[in-house]
Structures are given as structure tokens and as C-alpha cells.
Amino acid sequence: xxxxxxxxxxxxxxxxxxxxxxxxxxxxxxxxxxxxxxxxxxxxxxxxxxxxxxxxxxxxxxxxxxxxxxxxxxxxxxxxxxxxxxxxxxxxxxxxxxxxxxxxxxxxxxxxxxxxxxxxxxxxxxxxxxxxxxxxxxxxxxxxxxxxxxxxxxxxxxxxxxxxxxxxxxxxxxxxxxxx
Ligand code: KMT
Ligand code: NI
Numbered sequence: 296x297x298x299x300x301x302x303x304x305x306x307x308x309x310x311x312x313x314x315x316x317x318x319x320x321x322x323x324x325x326x327x328x329x330x331x332x333x334x335x336x337x338x339x340x341x342x343x344x345x346x347x348x349x350x351x352x353x354x355x356x357x358x359x360x361x362x363x364x365x366x367x368x369x370x371x372x373x374x375x376x377x378x379x380x381x382x383x384x385x386x387x388x389x390x391x392x393x394x395x396x397x398x399x400x401x402x403x404x405x406x407x408x409x410x411x412x413x414x415x416x417x418x419x420x421x422x423x424x425x426x427x428x429x430x431x432x433x434x435x436x437x438x439x440x441x442x443x444x445x446x447x448x449x450x451x452x453x454x455x456x457x458x459x460x461x462x463x464x465x466x467x468x469x470x471x472x473x474x475x
Pocket of ligand 1: 364381391393431432442454
């Protein structure tokens with residue numbers, strides 16, 4: 296897939312790992328993702344350990360920290376609890392930056408009308424979710440992803456479940472949305 300695939304989700308409460316596309320499908324473009332502050336790059340994940348394109352992004356955006364997380368029932372301690380936690384609607388006080396090295400995953404983000412957009416991430420996809428955006432994460436039916444986590448400075452993983460509207464960063468984000 297050359298560009299990232301994203302779509303508006305249906306309202307069904309079925310298994311979170313299903314695609315949850317509307318019928319007919321209502322795709323969301325990269326341009327629309329940009330409007331909610333989501334940035335995207337396509338990279339060659341086969342060379343992630345020594346990739347000039349990745350190094351350039353990290354340098355330009357100050358993504359000094361990185362680690363790698365494998366999400367799979369056999370590889371992640373407390374897998375079920377963590378998956379459940381990741382799928383609770385939440386925000387962070389900093390950008391969430393993820394680069395998929397193997398496997399697949401979904402990141403869901405709220406648009407300005409509070410509708411869920413599902414972003415299908417596969418090998419080579421790097422995204423930044425802006426600080427203050429409500430979002431959640433799940434694996435798909437393949438139950439496996441290996442992802443690089445990037446961060447500006449010392450990482451803070453703390454998630455604030457919705458409602459978390461009183462944070463300054465949330466207000467800043469909402470103001471930004473209204474101006475776009
Ligand atoms: C988050 O905060 O949503 C996550 O860290 C998702 C899992 S990391 C691939
Ligand atoms: Ni998050």
C-alpha cells in the first residue's frame with residue numbers, strides 16, 4: 296500500500312480487531328488527517344537500523360528517544376490488560392510517535408466532530424499523533440505488531456482517559472482544530 300489507509304468507523308461494538316468500515320466505505324485522506332494534526336511518513340522498515348530518511352526525521356523533529364515494543368500474546372507481559380488499556384480512549388501531554396516495523400495495527404483518532412477515524416498502520420508507516428488528541432490503539436486480527444516508539448526527550452507514557460478536557464494541552468489542541 297503506497298499511502299496510508301484510513302476510514303470513518305461504524306458504531307458496532309463487535310470485536311475491536313475487525314476493520315469496522317462503514318458501508319459504503321468512507322475513506323479519510325492524508326489531507327484530512329493533517330487537519331486533525333496527524334502527520335505521516337512512509338519509510339523502508341527493512342533498513343530501520345541505519346536509515347538516513349528516518350535519521351533526518353528524528354533530527355528535524357527532535358525525536359531523540361526511541362525503543363521498540365513487540366505486541367503479541369507471547370511477547371508482551373500482561374498482554375490482555377495492556378491491550379485493554381491501549382483501547383481506552385485517552386490523550387497524552389506529548390506527541391505519540393509510532394513507526395511500524397513488522398505486522399499491523401490500528402490507531403483510532405477523533406475528528407473535529409468527535410467521530411472515530413481508524414488509521415490502518417502496516418510495515419513502514421510512521422505517524423505522529425498530536426499532544427491532546429483523543430485516540431486509542433488496537434491490534435487487528437493478526438494479533439501482532441513490532442513498533443518503534445519515538446519521543447522528544449525523556450519519554451512520558453502516562454495516558455489520561457477521557458474526559459481529560461481540563462489540560463492546557465487539550466485546550467491548545469482544540470483551539471488549533473477550530474482554526475483549521
Ligand atoms: C498508546 O499510548 O496509545 C500506545 O502506546 C499504543 C501502543 S504502542 C504501539
Ligand atoms: Ni496513546
